[in-house]
Amino acid sequence: MxxxxxxxxxxxxxxxxxxxxxxxxxxxxxxxxxxxxxxxxxxxxxxxxxxxxxxxxxxxxxxxxxxxxGPSHDSKTRMGMNLEDAKIECSNLRGIIMRDVVMDGAEIFESRLNGMRIHHGGMANLSLRHLDLDGLSLGFSQMNGAVIHDLGGHTTPIRFAENDFKKSTIDRCDLANVELINCNLSGLRINGSTLRDSWLLQPEEYEPIHINDVDFHNSVISNSNLSGVSIEKCVINGLTINGIPVEELIAAYDQIHGSKQSCC
The missing domain is CATH 1.10.260.40 (lambda repressor-like DNA-binding domains)
Incomplete structure (x- = not known):
């Protein structure tokens, strides 16, 4: 409250x-x-x-x-707050620590969340738009159905750990250097965003993730199940799979495929 x-x-x-x-x-x-x-x-x-x-x-x-x-504002921890369906606009939430917060259906936009930490929150269908997220840390929270839209660049890494992003949408966001660790990304949709130099770790197999028009330059995907993944119409210069450059794999495939055709 x-x-x-x-x-x-x-x-x-x-x-x-x-x-x-x-x-x-x-x-x-x-x-x-x-x-x-x-x-x-x-x-x-x-x-x-x-x-x-x-x-x-x-x-x-x-x-x-x-x-x-007051001077101690940034260091205080807020426990058990209920902000369900709240609309928070043009607010400064820098450095605030929230635990056991309910923010289902809330909208936060045109605000500063840099250095903010949220843990053990209920944030189903949360909407985040046009925010300063430098250093935001969000963990052990339910964010299924969340919409994260049009977030600008940042200098301090953003960290998401042990969160449920099922059927959420990330749209037109700059998430360079973001850490997504042990998150449930089942049915996640990522559109028109950058994840340059980010860490995307997902330990289990879930529903398909839909990724479109995203910049993954120098990103790392590890300990993941990519069976059945389809990569189409993408720039793959320097892409490696288990340490093997994809260009070499394609060249080897073309060579084998060409040899089979020659034999027929």
């Missing part, structure tokens, strides 16, 4: 700074004065859909409402 003590202090401070009564704030947000009173006393928290209105009204980010501020 949201950190009630911090939120109740934050909302009350913002209201008093603007010399507003609880009734006036409630009128602006379309809620009762009693609802505002309950927020400020910690008896309840606003519906997640009201947070963007509060953020806009007080010209502050949603994450400052959720997490507060």
């Amino acid at each position: 949201m950190d009630k003590i911090q939120f109740q202090d934050r909302i009350k401070t913002l209201r008093l700074e603007r010399n507003m009564t609880q009734q006036e704030l409630g009128d602006l947000l379309g809620v009762t004065a009693q609802a505002v009173s309950k927020w400020e006393t910690g008896l309840s928290t606003p519906d997640i859909t009201v947070l963007p209105q509060i953020s806009k009204l007080f010209s502050c980010s949603i994450d400052s409402l959720l997490f507060g501020g």
Whole structure:
């Protein structure tokens, strides 16, 4: 859940700074004065859909409402938060550590997640768009059906470990140097993205992965089951399979195939 003590202090401070009564704030947000009173006393928290209105009204980010501020903000760990179906926009979540968080159906866009760590989260159908992900670490989380779209370049590697990406979509992303370790990629779709110099480790056989228009230059795929994989219309200069250059394999195949035709 949201950190009630911090939120109740934050909302009350913002209201008093603007010399507003609880009734006036409630009128602006379309809620009762009693609802505002309950927020400020910690008896309840606003519906997640009201947070963007509060953020806009007080010209502050949603994450400052959720997490507060202060010099120790970046080092705090948040436990058991429920952000299901939340829409987080233009927020600074740098350095935040989240554990046992529920973010099913949430949308995070135009925000900074660099250095953020999320572990043991429920993030089915999560949508990530237009984000700064430098140094993001995400582990032991359920992300089946997630959509990761239009993520720009980064200088600090991104790390995904022990995550469930079943039937997720990675679209138009720069994931150079990303680490995908022991993740369930069953039915994953990757479109128009770069995975240059990345590590893609998947220990078991799952449903087919669909990869289209992706830059895998200098990537490493190891300990994987590639049986039945079809590579078509791709640039394969320097590609090796078990240490053998593919150019040599093709040349050997052409030579054997040509010899058979000559014998017929």
